[in-house]
Amino acid sequence: MAKAGEAAKARADRKAHIKQKKKFKNRNAIGKARKNVGSAAKYITRTQAVKKLQVTLKDFRRLCILKGIYPREPKKKFKGGNTTYYFAKDVAFLAHEPLLDKFREQKAFLKKIRRAVGRHDKKIAMRLDARRPEYRLDHLIRERYPTFLDALHELDDALCLVHLFASIAPSQYVEASRVHNCNRLAREFQAYVTQTRSLRKVFVSIKGFYYQAEISGVTLTWIVPHAFAQQPSMQVDYRVMLSFLELYEALMTFVNFKLYHSLGLAYPPQIDAQRDDSGAFLSAMLLRSKAIDSGSVAAPVAAAPSSAKAPTQSQLQALKRKLEQVERDAAVEKPSDQVGGGAPDDDLAPMLDDSVPDEIATLRTLFKGCVFFCGRESPIASLELLVLACGGKLGWEGEASAFDAASASITHQVVDRPCAPSGLPPTREVVQPQWVYDCVNARSLLPTHAYRPGKLCPPHLSPFLDGSEGYTPKERLQAAIGEMATRDGEIDGEIDAEIDREIDGDDDEGEEE
Numbered sequence: 001m002a003k004a005g006e007a008a009k010a011r012a013d014r015k016a017h018i019k020q021k022k023k024f025k026n027r028n029a030i031g032k033a034r035k036n037v038g039s040a041a042k043y044i045t046r047t048q049a050v051k052k053l054q055v056t057l058k059d060f061r062r063l064c065i066l067k068g069i070y071p072r073e074p075k076k077k078f079k080g081g082n083t084t085y086y087f088a089k090d091v092a093f094l095a096h097e098p099l100l101d102k103f104r105e106q107k108a109f110l111k112k113i114r115r116a117v118g119r120h121d122k123k124i125a126m127r128l129d130a131r132r133p134e135y136r137l138d139h140l141i142r143e144r145y146p147t148f149l150d151a152l153h154e155l156d157d158a159l160c161l162v163h164l165f166a167s168i169a170p171s172q173y174v175e176a177s178r179v180h181n182c183n184r185l186a187r188e189f190q191a192y193v194t195q196t197r198s199l200r201k202v203f204v205s206i207k208g209f210y211y212q213a214e215i216s217g218v219t220l221t222w223i224v225p226h227a228f229a230q231q232p233s234m235q236v237d238y239r240v241m242l243s244f245l246e247l248y249e250a251l252m253t254f255v256n257f258k259l260y261h262s263l264g265l266a267y268p269p270q271i272d273a274q275r276d277d278s279g280a281f282l283s284a285m286l287l288r289s290k291a292i293d294s295g296s297v298a299a300p301v302a303a304a305p306s307s308a309k310a311p312t313q314s315q316l317q318a319l320k321r322k323l324e325q326v327e328r329d330a331a332v333e334k335p336s337d338q339v340g341g342g343a344p345d346d347d348l349a350p351m352l353d354d355s356v357p358d359e360i361a362t363l364r365t366l367f368k369g370c371v372f373f374c375g376r377e378s379p380i381a382s383l384e385l386l387v388l389a390c391g392g393k394l395g396w397e398g399e400a401s402a403f404d405a406a407s408a409s410i411t412h413q414v415v416d417r418p419c420a421p422s423g424l425p426p427t428r429e430v431v432q433p434q435w436v437y438d439c440v441n442a443r444s445l446l447p448t449h450a451y452r453p454g455k456l457c458p459p460h461l462s463p464f465l466d467g468s469e470g471y472t473p474k475e476r477l478q479a480a481i482g483e484m485a486t487r488d489g490e491i492d493g494e495i496d497a498e499i500d501r502e503i504d505g506d507d508d509e510g511e512e513e
Helices: 002-023 046-053 057-067 088-094 099-118 122-130 138-144 148-153 155-167 176-196 238-262 273-277 290-295 313-331 358-364 380-389 433-442 474-512
Strands: 043-045 085-087 199-204 208-215 218-225 371-374 393-396 412-414 429-431
Touching: 043 046, 043 088, 046 057, 046 085, 046 088, 057 088, 057 099, 057 138, 057 238, 085 088, 099 122, 138 238, 148 155, 148 218, 148 238, 155 176, 155 218, 155 238, 176 208, 176 238, 176 380, 199 358, 199 380, 199 433, 371 380, 380 393, 380 433, 412 433, 429 433
Parallel strands: 371 393, 371 412, 412 429
Antiparallel strands: 043 085, 199 208, 208 218
């Protein structure tokens, strides 16, 4: 019994010693708190951050993505090499974020829904789900991007991700509403590019279509996937991508709003439902000025007191005329209100800057006077962006097209088949889609004989590479040599003409003498 009592006492002493040791672990010899120095003071592990913020790991990851806080690599990893570290100041900055309260409200709300589902109260669960708390990211956009140029500089990734989700099919991982919203944002941005003719470069690769535009002096580059049926894969972490998409959707909404209002256009633009159902892309959007749009929306009017005076006859006549004008605008859509009609209208589009280089001015009117008709096998959405951004007009095989294949105004027919359709007018050029892309990059209308259906097109060179990377295709070398030869020939011709003029002048002087 004595030995058992001694063993129990020893265990109790050991526990008390361990407890006392933990109590004074971060304290000095006189009991004061010991301050962390070095990496331990500047950094904090992810586990410590989650415990400090009292959120789940999923909410912590989403909050870091929305706030723009990323892991760091300290020089001395005081908690091991396989641990994720963050700046302690960043975590303290997250502790004051209003979204934390919204995340906690959602977590408590989901508990109520799960409790109702567990009790088989479907009506209560559906009623609770309809009142799900929501949050907005407006304050985060203003915080991360203080100026409009800051937002434009960070728009490349947003454009790529929005166009990616706009091209995938809805599934259990991505809701249909998110896909439709991304499609709307992408169309709005591309409509602005065509309206201002801001497109600069394009390249077709196995990954998709690369585009480059210049907006407010900022060069933006993004990729649009090919229109293939894409199946969702479990190899992709959709939670992380959807967190980024949530931020980029809010950013794109702010940017599109600013861009449209800089042109004096109403935002969001209206969409012609009939043309949209017929397969139209940019031509289904109706761009209206803010004055027209504000006139078609009645402002809320407060209830007039009983002692108010009745309107006069002149006021009633003026109101009647305004209503008739609004009804006419709503009933008849003018071609200038639609993007698909061709070049931007003078009343809607801003004055094109005349101070741009000659190369950009030529690109803006590259397809002016050209009318394209695309076959159903060609990438109509991509060709529509290029043709409209360069001042041309475009139609296709479909109900939403502005003209059909028998129109006499067609100058170029785009065919992506081995043989051209029969019975075409002799004045119509039949080309493959690559001709349009190469013309944009060359800043000129190239000869069409090498791009006719059934022929092997010339190599499609990337305009984003200039040879400084260490590789220059032989086709680009041949083109450079041809330009040098042409330039040298022009110089030689000018020298010969100058010599001939001098000889003729000497002969005239001799005859006079």
